Amino acid sequence: MHTRILAMLALGISISMAAGTARAQAQQLVLGISEGTSGGLDHAQVIAKYQGLAEVIGRAMKSKVSVVFAREFRQLEEGMQTGRFDFVMARPSDYPARGMRDYGYSYIASTKPDGQCFIIVPKGSALKTINDVKGQRIALPEQVAYMSRFCAAELRDKGILIGKENVQFVREQAAVGFYLDNRFADVGGVASYSGIAKKWEKDGGRILHKSVSQPYFPLVANKRVKPEQLKAIQLELLALPDSEAGKELLKRIGVEQFDTTSEPRMRELLKWLNL
Template structure:
């Protein structure tokens, strides 16, 4: 009996030690910037370190940044729960984290993301209905923004499978196709470099899609609802905290919106609807 008691006490002590160790470990904020090139782990840590500190201050835990370059690694990390927080674009990855892997929405970047359907300034088209039957140019078929634009066009009564579409690897190429009259209308992300310089590139917006959450931040199962709420409170007012404006400038966003849980939860169903 004494031996069994000692075993039970040892097991309880081991469990307590494991729990303390788990509570004391650093939490991981995984960052994915999509297919954006020209960056590395050190730059991403510097860029998002302030955000990690804000999250850590809110939930009273140390949060460290990890750069995730490959989408497969991002998906696997969410599936196994290795990442405590994930902030990623394109937005379908955090959305799958919520739908498939038990993550919870925390916030997303402002402004929202949209598919912009653009035409050359000299185009006679004045409405989206006039684009039916024209020559389209979009990012590669597997790209999130192409799926985004396709869903918007579906809702507007245009089936891209029945249109003449060219798919290109780089969004910058869309501008070139339109500028050289190889295509009549193109779909680009509102947060792309091309979208920021439409005037310079001689393009104009024919139609803006419904807004969807951009660059969402989601929390894993180990983050409690109270911690999520604390993080949301801190992020919603980040402009007012010390270094907050510098953190936003470093990331390249205007601020955080914490009201997009339903929209992120509905995003995949909207994109995948036939």
């Protein structure tokens, strides 16, 4: 009898420990990060870069949040489709927008500054306004790229249909600059946050037109995350510029601040892009 009681007690302790381990594992959340095709970081570097953000989210959730690098877009989409990612922060922005539309993810925030398409021309170009682009040789990133679709949507809204223009699609945004510099194209479209856009005017080029602004690098949450938890995360994100640690975190991930008012634009983004 005594032996049986000890065995039952041991079994009870074992079950309790297993349940505790299961609860701890269940409470560990996953933040999926994608920097698109422009990022050159490996998994360890991405974890180091975004661990501070994961800790901010974890503080609001009262749970541990681990960072997972989604190097390929297919991995990012599958992570949302299967619900593996509790949170996703990604560029290009159409992926988080698709998470909201197709997989039930909830909006948390985007980052500042917003993203734009810059229509650029080389030094000495005679083009004066966006209306002058019609009939010119246009260089854009590869046809399936987010920014190519972004620039095409902006040009469409200005009455310039890409399908009826002389467009050359190039593999990388840097190649757009190469085409302009070497007179293979007259005008190009690039992302406002790209390396080429940031130095184009300094190098003597000109920005002919800046598109409407759209949400940049959005953060979304799996539908498992409750509304009050979403609000708690938003409050934590908005408070980041108020502390030195928060400013350092923002600087590390390369944004100025978080914006929690861009949900309506996020929900319209895919329609605007015709996706």
